[in-house]
Amino acid sequence: MEKKKVVIGMSGGVDSSVAAYLLKQAGYDVIGVTMQIWQKEEPDTVSENGGCCGLSAVDDARRVAQMLEIPYYVMNFRREFDEKVIQYFMREYLSGRTPNPCIACNRYVKWESLLERSMQIGADYIATGHYARVAKLPNGRYAIQRSVTAAKDQTYALYNLTQEQLSRTLMPVGDYEKSRIREIADEIGLTVAQKPDSMEICFVPDQDYARFIRENSGCEIPEGNFVTTDGTVIGRHRGITHYTVGQRKGLNLSMGRPVFVVEIRPETNEVVIGDSADVFTDRLICSDLNFMSVPDIDQELSVVAKIRYNHSGTRAHVRRLDKDLAEVIFEEPVRAVTPGQAVVFYDGDYVAGGGTILRNS
Structure with a gap:
């Protein structure tokens, strides 16, 4: 029987490297691919970028592919990454929202674009080194399932994948603890076995989002007023791209008590300040709703909802308001609901669906 062909996205890190090994051991015809997404050609600039954007990622991934004796290619996704991730990132911040570029990258680059090109070269599946699992449920639908290692679980950032994408996705490391993945890498002699995980947003290596937006958007980002919840002006802010809901540090306000960003109002260029x-x-x-383990909701859905990646989740009830609008009611208050971030619904270990936060209702 002919081997199934799988294209695996290789970032040069230990997770995707071991994923490639596990797939080969399972009998797949494995092809390694690194997605070229950096926007500048200058070697010094590119090599400074970390994570899946740096030249070191290509060097490390190529060495791993050679060691595993699998074909390896670099594919150019620069245009897709700029359109779907960078432009979205800047547009959201300029609109007073706080985006999650990794979710956009997963949906539109790591899956949509990579899957399309992989199918063109005859692949049956794509694969990644994410800590998550893909399951086909009794109702016939595909869903993302939590990984074995809770501390590294990445299901939150994958909630908006489509059924077609999930049906053609393999995630072999989701069945392992992180420590075991490093052990496997050591056992087979991978040079990336102890390579640190990349945590930052790859295209803003210094994490100065406001500077990046100012230099790349072509937009002036004017100063404006800090106001209290009743509209009283209490100071001047540096521009709305410097702030996010729930922020306490960097406000430079002398209020005699801790204060926090409660709301960002781009239409009036105001940042609203309040108490905890x-x-x-x-x-x-x-x-922007996407349902995964369930086809849709026509009645109230009881879930555990996460409002950010490191949120442990709170019991909640979801009810549809319109074709692409839903209300989430939490059983206990949650902190810093942030427009632009994702809210992801869990039914046990499975992702039921999710959406993009518009506002507090």
Whole structure:
């Protein structure tokens, strides 16, 4: 029987490297691919970028592919990454929202674009080194399932993958603890066995988002007023791209007590400041809905909802308001519901779906 062909995205890190090894051991015809997404050609600039954007990623991934004796290619996804991730990132911040570029990258670059090109070269599947699993449920639908290692679980950032994408996706490291993945890498002699994980946003290596947006958007980002929840002006802010809901540090306000960003109002260029209690809410409105383990909701859905990657989750009820609008009501208040971030719904170990936070309702 002919081997199934799988294209695996290789970042040069230990997870995708071991994923490639596991797939080969399972009998797949494995092809390694690194997605070229950096925007500048200058070697010094490119090599400074970390994670999946740097030249070191290509060097490390190529060495791993040679050691595993699998074909390896670098594919240019520069245009797709700019359109779907960088431009979205800047547009959201300029609109007073806080985006999650990794979610956009997963959906539109690591899956949509890579899958399309992989199918063109005859692949049956694509694969990644994410800590998550793909399951086909009794109702016939595909869903993302939590990984074995809870501390590294990456299901939150994968909630908006489509059924077609999931049906053609393999995630072999989701069945292992992180420590075991490093052990496997050591056992087979991979040079990346102890390579640190990349945590930052890869295209903003110094993490100065406001500077990046100012230099790359072509937009002036004017100063404006800090105001209290009742509209009283209490100071001047540096530009709305410097702030996010729930932020306490870097406000430079002498209020005699801790204060926090409660809301960002791009239409008036105001940043609203309040007390800790003002940052809590028990409901939100979300849009851009994607359902995974369930085809849709026509009645209230009971879930555990996460409002950010490192949120442990809170029990909640989801009800549809419109074709692409839902309300999430939490059983206890949650802190810093942030427009632009994802809210992801879990049914046990499975992702039921999710959406993009619009506002507190």
